[in-house]
Amino acid sequence: MNTFGVWLFAVFALSMQAPASASPLSWHEDKGQWSLELNLSDTLTAQQKKLLFSGFSTFSHLEVRMPEASGMRLLFVSECSIQYDLWEEKFDLLYFLEAQHPEKLRSFKDYSDLCLAAALRNADTLRALQSPGQHLEVHLDIAQVSSEFAKNVREWLIQQQSGMMRGLFAHMLGELKMKESLTLDLSLPALPAQRGAPHAKP
Amino acid sequence: METKRWQRRLLAFVLSLSPTFSLAAPRSFVLDAISTSGSERLPPHFFEEELGLHPQSSLSPQDLERLQTQLLGTGLFRSVRLYLEKGEQPGHARLLVELDDDLSVLGPWGLGAELAISEAQLSSRSLSPNLSPLGVKSQLISRNLFGHLHRGSALLDIDGDAKVRGAQLAYGFPRFSAEDTQFDAQIEIIDPSTRYLEAGAFGAKAQALWTLGSEGLRHVQVGVAYASNQNKNFQYRDFPKSVIGPQLGMSVETRLLGFRPSQDYHLGGTLLLTSAGLRQMAYAAEGAYTWELSPHTSLTAESQMESVGLLSFHMRNGLHFDFTLPIWQSEQDPSFFLQALQGLDRFENQHLDGHEWRLGLRLHSAGLIAEISFAYRDLPAWPDGTPLARRSP
Numbered sequence: 255m256n257t258f259g260v261w262l263f264a265v266f267a268l269s270m271q272a273p274a275s276a277s278p279l280s281w282h283e284d285k286g287q288w289s290l291e292l293n294l295s296d297t298l299t300a301q302q303k304k305l306l307f308s309g310f311s312t313f314s315h316l317e318v319r320m321p322e323a324s325g326m327r328l329l330f331v332s333e334c335s336i337q338y339d340l341w342e343e344k345f346d347l348l349y350f351l352e353a354q355h356p357e358k359l360r361s362f363k364d365y366s367d368l369c370l371a372a373a374l375r376n377a378d379t380l381r382a383l384q385s386p387g388q389h390l391e392v393h394l395d396i397a398q399v400s401s402e403f404a405k406n407v408r409e410w411l412i413q414q415q416s417g418m419m420r421g422l423f424a425h426m427l428g429e430l431k432m433k434e435s436l437t438l439d440l441s442l443p444a445l446p447a448q449r450g451a452p453h454a455k456p
Numbered sequence: 457m458e459t460k461r462w463q464r465r466l467l468a469f470v471l472s473l474s475p476t477f478s479l480a481a482p483r484s485f486v487l488d489a490i491s492t493s494g495s496e497r498l499p500p501h502f503f504e505e506e507l508g509l510h511p512q513s514s515l516s517p518q519d520l521e522r523l524q525t526q527l528l529g530t531g532l533f534r535s536v537r538l539y540l541e542k543g544e545q546p547g548h549a550r551l552l553v554e555l556d557d558d559l560s561v562l563g564p565w566g567l568g569a570e571l572a573i574s575e576a577q578l579s580s581r582s583l584s585p586n587l588s589p590l591g592v593k594s595q596l597i598s599r600n601l602f603g604h605l606h607r608g609s610a611l612l613d614i615d616g617d618a619k620v621r622g623a624q625l626a627y628g629f630p631r632f633s634a635e636d637t638q639f640d641a642q643i644e645i646i647d648p649s650t651r652y653l654e655a656g657a658f659g660a661k662a663q664a665l666w667t668l669g670s671e672g673l674r675h676v677q678v679g680v681a682y683a684s685n686q687n688k689n690f691q692y693r694d695f696p697k698s699v700i701g702p703q704l705g706m707s708v709e710t711r712l713l714g715f716r717p718s719q720d721y722h723l724g725g726t727l728l729l730t731s732a733g734l735r736q737m738a739y740a741a742e743g744a745y746t747w748e749l750s751p752h753t754s755l756t757a758e759s760q761m762e763s764v765g766l767l768s769f770h771m772r773n774g775l776h777f778d779f780t781l782p783i784w785q786s787e788q789d790p791s792f793f794l795q796a797l798q799g800l801d802r803f804e805n806q807h808l809d810g811h812e813w814r815l816g817l818r819l820h821s822a823g824l825i826a827e828i829s830f831a832y833r834d835l836p837a838w839p840d841g842t843p844l845a846r847r848s849p
Contacts, residue, residue, distance in 0.1 A: 309540030309549070310520070339483070340542045340549060398537055399524070410529045412712050413669055414631060414638070421597050421609060423531060423714055425560050425568030425823050430528060431535040 279390070279440050282373075290374040290383065290442070292318060292330075294394055295366035302396040302434045306365070311337045311348055315395045318372050320383065326391065329379060334369035370394070383442055390440045397433035404432040484516045488543040488550050495555035497532050497564050499603055503553070520551075527555070531599050532566050534558045562823035566599035572827035574814070579834040587650055587835075590616030605630035607640075615650065622646045622654065636669035649689050649844050652810050652835055653799045656762040657738070657770045658683040659690065663703065677705035681728050683738060689844070692803045695768060699738060701730040711746055715820045716778065716791070717756065719748040735765040752780040768803040790819045793829075799836075808836040808844070 278297050282289050294316070298306075305312050318330040335349035336359065345359040350368065359365050374380060383390070397404075407430060415422055490509050492500070503509045507523060520538055527536040535556040540549045561568050572593040595611040606629065613622035626642040641664040648655035665679030681703035685691060707724030711717045721744060728738035744758040756776040763769050780791040793816050801808040816829025835844050 304539070305537065308538065310517070310538055340540055341546065403521075403525075407525055407528045408712060409673060410525065411531060412673055412709060413636075413675070414529070414531070415709055415713055420713060421568075421570075421595065422599060422607060423712060424570070425597070425715065425820075425825065431556065 277440065277443055278392075278438070279443055281443060281445055283446075287375065288377075288380060288445075290380060292372040292374075292390075292392065292440075293366060294370040294392070294436070294438075295363070297436065297438065298370070298394075298396075299434060299436055302394070302436065305396050305398055305434060306336070306362075307338050308398065309338055309340045310398055311335055313349075313395075313397050313399070314369050316370065316372065317393045318374070319391045319393070320379070320388070321391070329374055329390075330372040332369060332372065334365075336365055336369065384445065388442065390442070392436075392438040392440060394436045395433045396435075399432055404430065407432075484514050485540070485547055485549045486543070486545075487511055487513050487515050488548045490551045490553065492553045492555060495533065495557045497555075497557065497566065497600055497603070498530075498605075502604075509551070515551075523553075527553070530605060532558060532561065560820075560823055561599060564603055565601060568597045568599075568823045568825070570595040570597075570825040570827070572829070574816070574827075574829045574831055576812075576831040576833045579832075588616035588619070591621070592616075593622075607631070613646075613651065620647075621650050638667045640665055640667065648687055652808075652844060653772060653797045653812055653833075656740070656760065656772065657764050657768060657801075658685050659687050660684040665703065665705070673710050674708050675706065677703070677707065677726070679703055681726075683728065692768070692806060694735075695764065695803060696730075696732070696736045699728060699730045699732070699736055699764075701728055703728045711744075715787070715818075715825065716754065716780070717746045719746050719754070721745045735767075737765065739763045752782055754778045769801070771798075771800040773798045773800075788821055790817060792817055795829075801836075806839065808838075810834055810836040810844075 278292050278294050280291055282291050312335070314332075314334045314336075316330070316332045317328065319326040319328050321327075331351070333349070333351040334347065337346045337348055338344075339346055345362070345365045347359050347368070359368065374383075382388070399407075411423060487509060489511055490503055492498075492503065507526065509515070509523070524536050524538060527533060533555050535554075537554040537556075539552040539554065541552065543549045558566075570593075572591075574591045574593075576589045576591065578587060578589065591613065592615075593611065593613045595609065597609040599605070599607055601608045607627070609624070609626040611622070611624040612620065615621050622645065624642065624644045626640060628641075629639040631638045641662075643660075643662045645660045646655040648659050660683070662682040663679060665677045665681075668676045668678070679702070680700070682698065682700045684698040685695065686697060691697065703726055705724065705726035707722070709722045709724075710720035711722060723743050725741040726739070728740075730736050730738075740760070740762045742758070742760040744756060746754055746756045748754050755778070756774075758772075758774045758776070760772045761770070775796045777794045778791050779793070780789050783789050793814075795812075795814040795816070797812040797814070799808070799810040811834045812831050814829050814831040816827055819826045837843055
């Protein structure tokens with residue numbers, strides 16, 4: 255294949271690539287009140303999605319943070335435990351960090367709207383987020399076991415180091431992998447030019 | 457019966473008041489089949505024979521949680537994930553076990569190896585042509601001997617003249633994490649005249665002990681022990697050449713002793729009972745504490761004491777400072793260490809006191825640990841000035 259052919263193939267290959275997935279962040283306006291909403295349902299890794307449908311109780315921990323001069327500022331945190339019922343093909347909510355959501359889950363959408371979503375409404379925060387170069391860090395852990403369970407397993411490993419077999423775990427490099435993690439560094443979408451939008455302070 | 461139904465209704469009503477919890481979970485199912493993927497460290501029949509996962513058996517979520525902890529507790533896997541697939545009939549399911557091998561141990565037997573090379577400079581007062589300054593220590597350890605979770609360890613310490621100066625062999629019965637009893641046996645031989653700081657009162661020891669987990673991380677050990685002091689350089693009047701008897705012990709270990717021990721402590725004590733009475737009983741105590749000073753530095757202080765009868769006292773103390781070089785910012789980063797060791801022996805009017813400073817580098821990659829170190833060693837001399845390794849009987 256000559257050079258022109260290679261370039262032609264590269265241009266064709268690039269044009270056939272799937273379009274970049276939509277940002278999980280979007281602006282919403284309700285009765286003059288603006289909010290920045292996040293939903294990770296389309297951003298989950300294949301392994302995270304597989305765990306959610308495993309038929310076993312699955313724990314999720316979502317954090318949204320914003321970098322500041324003094325470090326990372328935590329803006330939102332959410333925790334859920336759910337279990338997918340194979341036979342009835344629905345999600346059961348076992349635990350939710352915030353008590354004010356009495357919804358019953360049925361579908362994956364119900365689950366993602368409750369556990370994989372965040373809404374930022376504080377006007378000062380929204381203004382700060384529009385500073386030039388500002389971004390959000392989103393971190394989602396999905397695990398089949400709770401952190402308490404992971405702590406117990408670690409204790410059992412320690413128990414196995416009786417005096418005589420002390421070198422048994424000397425070759426262990428790190429901790430057990432108990433969770434599937436996803437970290438996203440997200441730039442804010444452009445704010446629709448509307449009245450009442452929370453513009454950054456000059 | 458009627459009361460029970462009424463109680464159940466009340467419970468359901470109370471739980472329905474809580475918006476955050478529901479009665480979702482426990483649902484038993486009949487196991488149609490089990491399949492595993494991701495690892496060949498345990499034989500296929502293991503799940504059925506050892507874990508009792510027979511087709512057509514009824515399993516509860518608690519059974520599966522126990523399975524997950526048992527598999528993680530072998531130390532062979534980094535992760536254990538369970539997936540259910542709907543079976544052919546209602547209430548039936550197929551279980552998929554997805555394992556992720558811990559690559560820091562090698563092969564199906566879960567092997568790890570360590571090679572340590574040291575060069576020592578001896579102080580002038582103990583300098584002896586009998587001592588080779590070079591030491592090569594190699595250890596092979598397995599968490600999954602024969603592919604059936606037996607545990608074993610072999611250590612060989614040879615000097616630059618190819619003479620064996622120390623050896624250790626240990627074996628442990630298969631054990632799952634959820635069980636609280638284990639059996640270990642160990643034989644250890646050390647030449648105290650060249651490896652003074654690694655030997656206590658006895659140059660050879662053999663132990664076979666049952667370890668019973670009593671509460672949390674505390675253990676009680678019960679078994680039989682044999683200790684021997686056949687080296688003529690180290691025989692004192694009234695000091696036993698060998699002792700044998702039942703051994704009792706208790707220990708607490710709260711650190712995970714990985715390549716870098718986690719912060720916490722160890723305490724332990726043993727008593728070797730002999731028929732010769734208090735005068736020849738062996739008492740031992742040990743303690744250690746590890747501080748994580750920063751993400752890259754740690755300090756471990758260790759002390760071991762041993763006493764035979766009421767006349768002799770033997771002590772080994774150590775300080776180990778570890779500094780990790782953040783080259784790759786990963787668990788495989790090498791570390792420098794500086795170690796100070798002290799040995800102390802008292803028996804009536806005999807006194808031995810030795811020291812060592814050691815600077816070394818440790819590397820860890822794919823189940824292999826390599827260590828190279830340089831030591832300045834001040835071995836003790838006998839009161840008449842004879843070097844430790846040259847005293848005639």
